[in-house]
Structure formats: structure tokens, C-alpha cells
Amino acid sequence: MAAEILAEGVCYRYSQAPDMALKDVDLRIRKGEFVAIIGPNGSGKSTLAKLFNGLFVPTKGKVTVDGLDTRDRDNVWKIRQKAGMVFQNPDNQIVATVVEEDVAFGPENLGVPPEEIRRRVDEALEIVELKDFAQKPPHLLSGGQKQRVAIAGIIAMRPDYIIMDEPTAMLDPVGRKEVINTVKRLNREEGKTIVLITHFMEEAVEADRVIVMSEGYVIMEGSPREIFSKVDKLKAIGLDIPQVTELAHRLRGRGLTIRNDVLTIDEMVECLCPLL
Amino acid sequence: MREITIGQYIPGNSVIHRLDPRTKILITFAFMVLLFVIDDFAGYAFPLIFILVASLLSRISIKYMVRGLRPLVIIILLTFVLNLFMIKGRVIYEIGPFSITYEGLYQGTFMVLRLVLLIVGTSLLTLTTSPITLTDGIESLLKPFSKVGVPAHELAMMMTIALRFIPTLMEETDKIMKAQMARGADFSSGNIVKRAQNMVPLLVPLFISAFRRADDLAMAMESRCYRGGENRTRMKTLKMTHEDIFAFVATGFLAAGCLASRFLW
Ligand SMILES: Nc1ncnc2c1ncn2[C@@H]1O[C@H](COP(=O)(O)OP(=O)(O)O)[C@@H](O)[C@H]1O
Numbered sequence: 001m002a003a004e005i006l007a008e009g010v011c012y013r014y015s016q017a018p019d020m021a022l023k024d025v026d027l028r029i030r031k032g033e034f035v036a037i038i039g040p041n042g043s044g045k046s047t048l049a050k051l052f053n054g055l056f057v058p059t060k061g062k063v064t065v066d067g068l069d070t071r072d073r074d075n076v077w078k079i080r081q082k083a084g085m086v087f088q089n090p091d092n093q094i095v096a097t098v099v100e101e102d103v104a105f106g107p108e109n110l111g112v113p114p115e116e117i118r119r120r121v122d123e124a125l126e127i128v129e130l131k132d133f134a135q136k137p138p139h140l141l142s143g144g145q146k147q148r149v150a151i152a153g154i155i156a157m158r159p160d161y162i163i164m165d166e167p168t169a170m171l172d173p174v175g176r177k178e179v180i181n182t183v184k185r186l187n188r189e190e191g192k193t194i195v196l197i198t199h200f201m202e203e204a205v206e207a208d209r210v211i212v213m214s215e216g217y218v219i220m221e222g223s224p225r226e227i228f229s230k231v232d233k234l235k236a237i238g239l240d241i242p243q244v245t246e247l248a249h250r251l252r253g254r255g256l257t258i259r260n261d262v263l264t265i266d267e268m269v270e271c272l273c274p275l276l
Numbered sequence: 277m278r279e280i281t282i283g284q285y286i287p288g289n290s291v292i293h294r295l296d297p298r299t300k301i302l303i304t305f306a307f308m309v310l311l312f313v314i315d316d317f318a319g320y321a322f323p324l325i326f327i328l329v330a331s332l333l334s335r336i337s338i339k340y341m342v343r344g345l346r347p348l349v350i351i352i353l354l355t356f357v358l359n360l361f362m363i364k365g366r367v368i369y370e371i372g373p374f375s376i377t378y379e380g381l382y383q384g385t386f387m388v389l390r391l392v393l394l395i396v397g398t399s400l401l402t403l404t405t406s407p408i409t410l411t412d413g414i415e416s417l418l419k420p421f422s423k424v425g426v427p428a429h430e431l432a433m434m435m436t437i438a439l440r441f442i443p444t445l446m447e448e449t450d451k452i453m454k455a456q457m458a459r460g461a462d463f464s465s466g467n468i469v470k471r472a473q474n475m476v477p478l479l480v481p482l483f484i485s486a487f488r489r490a491d492d493l494a495m496a497m498e499s500r501c502y503r504g505g506e507n508r509t510r511m512k513t514l515k516m517t518h519e520d521i522f523a524f525v526a527t528g529f530l531a532a533g534c535l536a537s538r539f540l541w
């Protein structure tokens with residue numbers, strides 16, 4: 001069975017909307033990948049995320065998770081276990097009044113035996129580095145910590161894919177860093193497939209692959225280097241580019257010979273030193 | 277941010293804290309019923325001793341018990357005064373058209389004692405049991421009735437979510453209030469009608485946001501495979517120990533004492 005999330009010719013229309021929110025989307029998310037999805041507001045990123053774990057069913061086309069079709073209602077719980085979802089607002093996805101109880105919520109729904117839930121909860125809290133907060137009420141945690149609780153709640157369900165819909169949008173810079181580091185660790189150390197929707201380009205740079213959406217279409221797909229070198233195209237659809245890339249772009253505009261695919265500060269330093 | 281506490285739970289690790297919540301709920305219930313069985317002062321000796329021993333075992337300071345009584349002082353006083361004046365019998369004292377009778381004094385004191393014991397008994401339950409454990413206990417006790425249509429799991433889930441979101445919504449109220457006050461809104465002066473009117477710009481955004489949260493939460497719960505109580509397991513299962521058996525035995529003695537005081541003596 002194919003170990004991937006596959007979208008084939010997917011269209012989606014909200015029940016009262018006149019237009020399709022997603023138009024003919026073809027995508028493949030391979031197991032182990034770290035994919036970032038970027039795009040302006042209303043470009044269909046959240047809609048796509050909800051199609052990935054069967055919260056929505058395509059109006060046309062199909063989505064399969066490890067070969068399981070999301071249109072088949074018998075698959076829906078299996079799919080949601082395989083493809084966990086983290087949402088934007090940490091406050092609105094925590095169910096329980098104690099951190100560890102919340103992490104246990106998913107496995108409890110799956111009917112996992114109590115001792116096994118205990119093991120998974122401890123392990124998940126370890127991974128997100130919140131062991132010491134197990135007994136705390138969530139409302140006393142910081143935004144970044146709450147979001148990590150939400151991530152732990154998903155990890156405890158043992159998914160292969162974790163889909164995150166702007167998990168850092170409501171966080172301060174510190175919280176954002178915490179969450180992104182957790183996400184990277186999940187991908188590199190725990191081998192989880194990550195789909196990260198974000199409007200912070202610095203976060204997208206960390207991914208193996210970037211998907212760009214605009215007005216319901218997937219318009220670009222490629223490595224961060226490929227994508228962010230197309231500065232004009234990104235700007236045309238109203239997207240930012242990473243600050244360093246922007247700087248390189250401007251310097252090149254002033255006649256300096258700098259590569260057009262600088263992504264990190266270190267690379268920038270490397271490019272600039274020979275010029276001094 | 278100030279800490280928001282819900283209920284009056286005082287964390288601890290005493291025997292009373294450790295008892296299964298079902299044990300505590302059932303015993304509290306029995307205790308309340310037994311208070312109504314008693315019909316003379318002598319009978320109160322049993323629940324008094326019972327609650328005294330339980331309080332000592334719980335290691336909860338008397339301060340917190342008294343705090344539980346405070347909001348009900350008016351009701352207690354009213355009970356006393358009404359009984360004092362309304363009951364006819366041998367007059368001890370007269371104030372204008374009102375008269376205090378011996379029977380009134382007896383009945384008033386009797387009722388007040390019953391009320392106080394009722395309140396202290398239930399306080400002991402909520403002081404030693406966290407809301408979440410209490411919820412688990414209620415769910416478990418109601419479970420047998422789910423076959424006849426009592427939505428045990430749903431009720432418990434509703435209570436849990438309410439407990440989870442009360443602090444969040446309180447924080448939000450605080451934030452909206454400050455924002456509105458910064459724009460000149462006034463929540464504390466004027467008569468009651470005026471004040472109620474001033475609350476509208478506070479309540480509208482609060483409701484809108486609450487509905488939004490409910491929507492988000494439903495989506496998050498669904499994507500975490502929530503599908504009601506069926507086939508659901510729990511990480512922490514309730515277990516009765518020998519301590520619970522001991523508590524039930526003690527309650528048995530209490531019941532025997534109360535019943536004897538009513539029907540034998
Ligand atoms: N519940 C809804 N009902 C109708 N239209 C919606 C709904 N949610 C989103 N849309 C529309 O679908 C499009 C894509 O939205 P969304 O997937 O939320 O975009 P993004 O997450 O990229 O900002 C937008 O045009 C938006 O207005």
C-alpha cells in the first residue's frame with residue numbers, strides 16, 4: 001500500500017459558496033517528508049488541510065491517505081488516526097482541564113488500553129519537552145506551551161502524518177521558536193511526515209519542499225531554494241519572501257553579484273565576505 | 277495573570293482525598309438523607325462525630341469549611357428567624373406583635389444545625405475532590421442508567437468542557453472589558469438598568485467568540501477521533517481500595533446510629 005497522502009484532481013466547494021475554494025489540486029505528500037504550504041489569505045490552505053484528514057470530503061476528485069479513500073466513511077477514523085491535525089488557536093483545541101488528561105484524549109477515543117495510554121502520554125510529553133507540566137491546568141501555560149500540548153495530544157495517537165494549520169500564527173516569537181523546533185525534531189528524530197501551513201517564510205525555509213497556493217490553485221512546488229528565488233512571482237501573488245532573500249534580491253538590484261537563492265543568514269555571510 | 281480557581285478544591289493527599297470519587301459522592305448522599313432521618317438533638321451526635329472525624333482526616337483547615345458557610349449565612353439566619361417566630365407554642369418572649377416560643381427556638385436551632393451539617397458535608401466533598409475527578413465519578417455512577425436514556429458520558433463531557441473553558445472565557449471577558457473601558461465604556465456606575473445596558477457591548481463580542489471557539493473545538497475533537505462515549509477507554513480508571521470499604525463501613529455505623537436514634541429511642 002502506498003505510504004503517502006495523495007490528492008488527485010481535488011475540487012472543494014463550501015455548501016453556500018458560489019465558487020470552488022480548491023480547484024483541481026494534485027499533490028503527493030510522501031512519508032517522512034517535511035512540506036510547507038504557503039499562500040495568501042483565502043488561497044485554500046486550510047481547506048486543503050481539512051481534506052487531508054477527512055474532515056472534508058472532496059466535491060470532485062479524491063484524496064487517499066496510505067491508499068485509504070477519504071470518501072469512504074468506514075475509513076474516516078483510521079485516516080484521522082494516521083493524519084493528525086494541529087490548529088491555529090491553541091486554546092480552542094485543548095479539551096481537558098489537566099495537561100496530561102488532554103494528551104490522553106485522542107488515545108482514549110481510539111480505545112487504547114489504560115496502561116498503554118499512560119505510556120504514550122508520558123512519551124508524547126517527553127517529546128514536546130513538557131514533562132514537568134503534566135499536572136498543570138492548560139490555561140496557566142504560555143501560547144507556545146499550549147500549542148506543544150496540542151502537538152503532544154496528536155503524537156499520542158501515533159500518527160504518521162501531522163498536518164499543522166498555521167500553528168504559530170497566534171504565538172509570540174519565543175513561542176513560535178519553541179513550536180518550530182518541536183516540529184523539526186518530530187520530522188528529523190521521530191520520522192513524522194509534516195505538512196506545515198504557515199505565513200512565516202522563515203519557517204517554510206526549513207521544509208524539504210514548499211507548495212505555493214493562490215486562489216484555490218497550487219501554483220508552484222519545489223525546494224525552498226527554487227521557490228524563494230522566484231521573488232517577483234511570489235510578490236505578484238502578495239507573498240513575502242524570507243528577509244535574507246529579500247536583502248540579496250535588493251543588493252543584486254544595486255549591481256552586486258550575489259546568488260539569487262540565498263535563504264539563511266549563514267549563506268548570506270558566505271556570499272558577502274568575498275565581496276568585501 | 278491572576279489564578280482562577282474553580283470550585284473550592286484544596287489539593288492534598290489525605291485518606292479523604294484519596295477515596296474514590298464514587299465513594300465520596302455516595303457517602304455524601306447517604307449523609308444528607310440520614311440528616312433528615314434524625315428527629316431529635318441527641319441523634320445529631322452521630323453525624324457530628326462522623327463529620328468531625330472526616331474533617332480531621334482530610335487535614336483541611338476549619339477556615340475553609342467556614343468559608344463554605346459564609347455565602348449561605350443569610351439562608352441559615354432566615355431559617356432560624358422564621359422558625360423562631362412562626363411556630364406556635366409556649367411563649368418565652370414578646371416583641372410587639374411577634375412572639376418567640378419555646379418550640380420555635382427548639383425547631384430553629386434544630387433546623388440550623390441540620391443546614392450547617394448539610395453544607396459542611398457537601399463542602400467536604402468538593403474541598404477534597406477535584407472537579408475533574410468529581411466529573412469522572414458522576415459519569416461512572418450514571419453509566420448504569422445510560423441504558424434507560426441518561427446521557428452519562430455526554431453530561432460528563434459537557435462538564436469537563438465547561439470547566440476547561442470557564443478560565444478562558446473569564447480571561448477574555450477581562451480583556452474585552454479593558455478594551456471597552458479604554459474607549460470610555462463604564463461598567464460600574466449608573467442604576468441597574470443602565471449598567472445592564474452597558475454590558476451589551478461586552479456580551480456581544482463574548483458570545484460571538486464563544487460560538488467560534490465551540491466550532492473550532494468541535495472540529496479539533498473530531499479530528500482527534502472523538503465519537504461519543506462508545507468504545508472509549510480512560511487513562512485513569514477509577515478503582516476502589518480497602519480505604520473505600522472502610523469508609524462505607526463507617527457510613528454503615530452512621531446509618532445504624534441515626535436510624536436507632538429515630539426508631540428505637
Ligand atoms: N466555512 C466556509 N464557508 C464558505 N466559504 C469558506 C468557508 N471557509 C473558507 N471559505 C472560503 O474558501 C476559500 C479558502 O479559504 P481557506 O481554506 O480558509 O484559506 P486559507 O486557509 O488559505 O486562508 C476562501 O475564499 C474562503 O472565503
Ligand SMILES: [Mg+2]
Nearest residue numbers: 045046047165
Ligand atoms: Mg487558513
